[in-house]
Amino acid sequence: MTVWDRPDPPARPAPLDRERIVAAAVALADEGGLEAVSLRKVAARLGVGPMRLYGHIATKEELFDLMVDEVHAEILTGEPPGDWREALRVRAHRTRQTALRHEWLADLLGGRPSLGPHALAVTEAALAALDGLADLGTVLRAVEMVNAYTIGAIRREVADRRAERATGLSERDWQRAFGPHLRRMLATGRFPALAKAVYEGPDVDAETTFSTGLDWVLDAVAARLARPPA
Known part of the structure; x- marks a missing residue:
């Protein structure tokens, strides 16, 4: 099952979801490259414990997949040309x-x-x-x-x-x-x-x-x- 097929877990105190996790990871990567991204660093950016992330993302590779897809949204803007x-x-x-x-x-x-x-x-x-x-x-x-x-x-x-x-x-x-x-x-x-x-x-x-x-x-x-x- 891919990360996109697996639903987010139920909300807990201090709401957390994949959208917030991915946004934090993209910000870290923009600042310092992929080497600046880890589940521990993303958790710290969000002010939560690292174990909180594992309910949403199983591995760093899944996080990278989500980051790639997130920025692909920037490629899709407006109506595609007819030619x-x-x-x-x-x-x-x-x-x-x-x-x-x-x-x-x-x-x-x-x-x-x-x-x-x-x-x-x-x-x-x-x-x-x-x-x-x-x-x-x-x-x-x-x-x-x-x-x-x-x-x-x-x-x-x-x-x-x-x-x-x-x-x-x-x-x-x-x-x-x-x-x-x-x-x-x-x-x-x-x-x-x-x-x-x-x-x-x-x-x-x-x-x-x-x-x-x-x-x-x-x-x-x-x-x-x-x-x-x-």
Whole structure:
């Protein structure tokens, strides 16, 4: 039985329910990452004993599942666009924006399937956007491909943000610190393609990079959808 199938226990003094528990856990994770979340710390945040939580949540993994589903509600806002491409684009951008608000989400995306109601609704919307445009196998692969790109791009962006905080070096600071070494290596002539990318490549921000890559993935989906049935 999943945590969503198991009802909350009867109320006791000092009311406690999963909604309050999950809200406290999300707040802790937003402040200090997943390592800041434990049933003991959540209980302390709520001002109750840790054993009170076990009537609502059996393990920390269940708590993580509930947290993931809670923030998936932020991805589902407004009416979905009618066009499949715009629907998948909006979903990907909302997923990125949600992960940047809750960086710990990047650590949990792409693992075991999310079975909560909000996560299932996000998946339903993606599949519904492509429904009838191709055979089911193609639809599933298309959604998986967009998911894989979105999750990978989010994880890299979050990793970059964490590295900047950990080192205290902005991108410009990093370039000043390590630029001389990189220039010396490139001057050897051993890395001509990399040298061209470093010296001639465009300087784009993270959002532009994400949007461009997403458009390329959606172009590939569109090309597959345009193929006649085998």
